[in-house]
Amino acid sequence: MGTCLPEKLSSSREKVIKELVQGHEFATQLQIRLQKPCGNFDGRFSSAGGEICQNLASSLGDSACYDDRRSEDSGESTKRPATKDRRGCYKRKKISQSWTTVCPTIEDSHAWRKYGQKGILNAKYPRSYFRCIRKDEQGCKATKQVQRMEDNPDMYHTTYIGSHTCRNIPEDPQIITDSDPWESYNLTSSVGSHSKIPRYEEQDHHPVMGSSCKVEQESKEDQTPSTDLADNVSSLDSLMWKDLIPVDEPPMMRSDYEVVDSIHLFSCTEVTSRSLDMDFVLESFDFDCDFHFD
DNA sequence: ATGATTTGACCTAG
């Protein structure tokens, strides 16, 4: 996909930008009103407030809880020594940010570590659970769940939960080459140190994404319906979505795939919940189309 | 030896 937008699409683009700005403003206002910081998220946002804040906080909090427990239970005898200590220690996640993909591969640009597998009721195939490989070293909260599709065992239904808060520290700063499938996305990637484009990891090489990948945005909190890209998203929307996609989302979402949601379908809540990535998004815009928000 | 995966038990939300 080329980086040039047809002129006829520019008005739609402006519209999208406008709505983004509006959403950002709403988020900011909400932030100001609530004035209830709920902790930093990699320093990229300070407060989202309300429900979203809670959701994020809970997912942030539970790992700390695990860590506490883990550090306590050392040295005990054989089986499940810390059983009692686990009581009430972790909370099931309330998913505030998630999106799903359907792909013939489970690989993406991030490195994941499997931490569990579970048979699911009425499902032919078990579900595998992965977390970011940098969870320990950087406390990254991103997880994903992968399940083979029953009706199409060649495809995997992957649900990404949470954003990557880890930094993919590059040994060499060059990030993406011309032949990279994210080329079109990468028009915003040279934003200096803010460039957070994930690099291909050691165990995941190029994502084997093709047009057969579908992505759908999910937010358990809003009513934004997940629909098929082919049905209702214009090529501009998909391009915009790719351009605007939060940095922590899997790179497959920025490459040649069908995209489901469009940015302007975000509810206010969604925009708010995504405020952590908004700086980057806005900056990208700023860089990309000379658009200033201040 | 070290790190990744497997797998059964544990825990919570609904």
Add this chain to the structure above:
DNA sequence: CTAGGTCAAATCAT
């Protein structure tokens, strides 16, 4: 009580 998410010891791979 059940289903699903997570832990962590055991096992496997390098």
